[in-house]
Amino acid sequence: MTVRKNQADLTRAEKRRFVAALLELKRSGRYDEFVDIHNGFIMGDTDHGERVGHRSPSFLPWHRRFLIDFERRLQEVDPSVALPYWDWTVDRTPTASLWAADFLGGTGRTGDGKVMDGAFAETSGSWSINIRVDQRPFLRRALGSGRRGLPTRAEVDAVLAMPVYDASPWNSASSGFRNNLEGWRGADLHNRVHVWVGGQMTTGVSPNDPVFWLHHAFVDKLWADWQARHPRSSYLPVEPTRNVVALNDTMRPWNDVTPADMLDHTPYYTYDG
Amino acid sequence: MPQASRRTVIGVTAGALAGLAAAGPSALAAGLGRAASADGHRPPATDLKPFDEVYRGRRIQGAPTGTAGHHGAHGGHGGQAHDFGYRVTVDGEELHVMRNADGSWISVVNHYETYAEPRALARAAVVELQGAALVPLALA
Numbered sequence: 001m002t003v004r005k006n007q008a009d010l011t012r013a014e015k016r017r018f019v020a021a022l023l024e025l026k027r028s029g030r031y032d033e034f035v036d037i038h039n040g041f042i043m044g045d046t047d048h049g050e051r052v053g054h055r056s057p058s059f060l061p062w063h064r065r066f067l068i069d070f071e072r073r074l075q076e077v078d079p080s081v082a083l084p085y086w087d088w089t090v091d092r093t094p095t096a097s098l099w100a101a102d103f104l105g106g107t108g109r110t111g112d113g114k115v116m117d118g119a120f121a122e123t124s125g126s127w128s129i130n131i132r133v134d135q136r137p138f139l140r141r142a143l144g145s146g147r148r149g150l151p152t153r154a155e156v157d158a159v160l161a162m163p164v165y166d167a168s169p170w171n172s173a174s175s176g177f178r179n180n181l182e183g184w185r186g187a188d189l190h191n192r193v194h195v196w197v198g199g200q201m202t203t204g205v206s207p208n209d210p211v212f213w214l215h216h217a218f219v220d221k222l223w224a225d226w227q228a229r230h231p232r233s234s235y236l237p238v239e240p241t242r243n244v245v246a247l248n249d250t251m252r253p254w255n256d257v258t259p260a261d262m263l264d265h266t267p268y269y270t271y272d273g
Numbered sequence: 274m275p276q277a278s279r280r281t282v283i284g285v286t287a288g289a290l291a292g293l294a295a296a297g298p299s300a301l302a303a304g305l306g307r308a309a310s311a312d313g314h315r316p317p318a319t320d321l322k323p324f325d326e327v328y329r330g331r332r333i334q335g336a337p338t339g340t341a342g343h344h345g346a347h348g349g350h351g352g353q354a355h356d357f358g359y360r361v362t363v364d365g366e367e368l369h370v371m372r373n374a375d376g377s378w379i380s381v382v383n384h385y386e387t388y389a390e391p392r393a394l395a396r397a398a399v400v401e402l403q404g405a406a407l408v409p410l411a412l413a
Contacts, residue, residue, distance in 0.1 A: 042384060047374040055373075112403055133369075133381045134405040146386070173374035183385070184373070194385035202401065204369075204381045 002071065002269035004221070007084035007098055007214055008091055009272070015103050018084065019119050021077040022210050023126050030073055035131040035207045037253060038066070042204040047171040050243045052252055057166040057236060058245035059182050060223045061262035063216050065254060068268050070213060082269065085217035088193050089153040094143040104211055106143070113140035113199055120210060129200065129208050139209060142198030148188075150196050155187040160226050165236045170244045176236075177226055181219065190219050221271055227263070235259050321359055324392045331402070333395040335361045361395050366407040368398055381410075 010018070025031040041053030041062075053062045067083060074081045091098055099106045105118020115138070120127040122138035129137050162177040172184035183191030193215050194201045200208040207213070227233075238247045245251050247260050323336035338360050357372040361380070369381040370391065377387035378394045382401045388394040 043369060043371075043381065046371060132408055134402055134407050136405045169374065171374050184387075191385035202383055202385060204384050206384075 002075070002082045003272055004082050004217055004269050005084050005272040007086050007103075008096070010084055010103075012102065014084075017078050018074075018081050019103065021074045021081045023119060024077045025073055026127060032131050034066070034070055034073075035205050038207045039131060039133075039204040041252075047169075047173070048243075051171065052245055055172040055179075055182070055184060056244055057170055057178055058251055058259055059178060060220070061235070061257075061259040062245075062251055064220050064223070064262045064265065065251065065257055067213065067216055067220060071269070083213050083217045085221055085271075086211065086214035087218055088150045088196075088215070089156055092150045098211070098214070099143065104214075105139075106141075108139075108141045108143075108199060112136075113142055115139045115141055115199075129205075131205050131208065132200075133203050133205055140199030141201070141209065144196060145198035146192065146195035148192060148196075151187060151189045151192055156189060156222065159187065159189060160222065160229055163230050163233050165233055167236070170237065170241060177233075181222060181226075189222075190215075220265070224265055224271065235263060321391065324395075326392075328396050328399050330404075331399045332364050333361070333392070333399060334365075335359060335391045335395060359391050361391050361398075363395065363398055363402065363407055367410045368395065368407060369410050370394060382407075 005014075022031070038053070045051040045054040045056065047055055052058050053066075071081075071083045074083070086098055094107050098104055101117040103118065105115050105120050108115050115121045116123065118124070120139050122128075127139055129139060159177060159180045162180060164176045166178040167174045167176040172179065172182075175185070180186040181189050183189050194206060197209065197211060197215075200206055201212065201215075235247050237244060240246050240249065245259060248258050250256060250258055321335075321337055323334075325334045326332075336359070338356055338358055357370060359370065359372075361368045361370050371379050373379065373387055375387075377389055378391055379385070379387055380394050380398050382398045383394065386397075388397060
């Protein structure tokens with residue numbers, strides 16, 4: 001059974017195996033397929049048009065399924081690997097062990113933002129940025145960039161307290177839990193973390209940085225935490241709604257999975273706590 | 274059936290998408306600047322002024338496309354336009370931009386942070402690019 005752990009609690013061996021599995025997916029070309037899928041959706045999802053992966057109710061179930069797919073690919077390489085999550089309310093500085101050379105490597109250097117240590121640095125020769133929006137082929141970061149720091153636990157708790165999953169107009173203007181977690185309104189949780197990391201993480205090709213998966217695993221956990229706090233609340237909309245994935249509609253690109261199928265994560269994985 | 278919109282192209286099985294890095298510049302014209310904005314709720318982007326300036330050594334330009342709200346593409350499967358009524362370039366290369374429901378803007382290089390108007394968005398892109406050229410924008 002897959003157990004997703006806090007990245008701060010991983011053993012050295014677990015980190016080593018996770019990194020090795022990422023490198024193998026990269027080498028085989030499968031990693032970049034995920035970058036490509038994400039970028040296609042983020043550019044295609046619009047507030048007044050069809051929207052599936054982002055700025056819509058299905059942001060959470062879409063990313064849950066996307067991460068399950070990715071985790072399965074990792075497990076084809078190494079069955080012991082599970083996606084860890086990054087609780088950015090706790091590990092909130094560039095000196096966190098997450099960013100050490102034995103795990104994801106640190107921030108980028110001044111001038112060009114190039115990450116200089118760890119397995120994902122250009123110098124390792126194993127992590128070229130192929131699906132990109134500009135010509136730079138190396139991983140970049142600017143940890144701590146952005147106008148604000150990472151979200152705090154109090155900010156997260158305020159969003160988790162919101163009892164309604166989502167609301168019309170079901171986009172970046174919505175009130176409710178989903179949009180406040182996604183960050184287009186309110187304290188800004190998920191979006192702000194992308195900006196804080198900087199580099200490719202601020203772009204449509206954000207999965208180029210392996211921290212994408214750890215960030216979204218935590219966002220996914222927050223959805224599970226919200227469900228536990230609001231057992232009478234559920235996914236909305238239930239009724240068919242134009243341009244939006246309702247509870248029992250299938251989601252692209254899979255076309256065989258609905259938000260209803262994704263509400264319970266426990267058939268796929270559990271969390272460490 | 275109307276011409277394939279950018280949205281339609283994006284809607285195909287994502288694994289089949291040609292990567293941005295691999296795509297050729299000629300595909301740009303096929304996808305952008307054609308269909309109308311589906312936004313009927315905000316002030317039209319055609320009301321926004323054009324700009325043309327050199328910012329940190331890069332030429333940034335922006336102008337209304339003049340098509341927003343004029344025809345078709347008001348949502349629906351596969352019919353969603355990807356023209357938000359305004360076009361931005363950096364050194365002549367198109368920057369993919371998107372308008373949010375509240376009227377703010379994002380681009381493909383600043384996709385998780387909103388900007389009040391396209392010029393600020395273009396300047397933010399220049400900062401983020403640190404001199405690098407944009408990859409020609411295309412998905413097919």
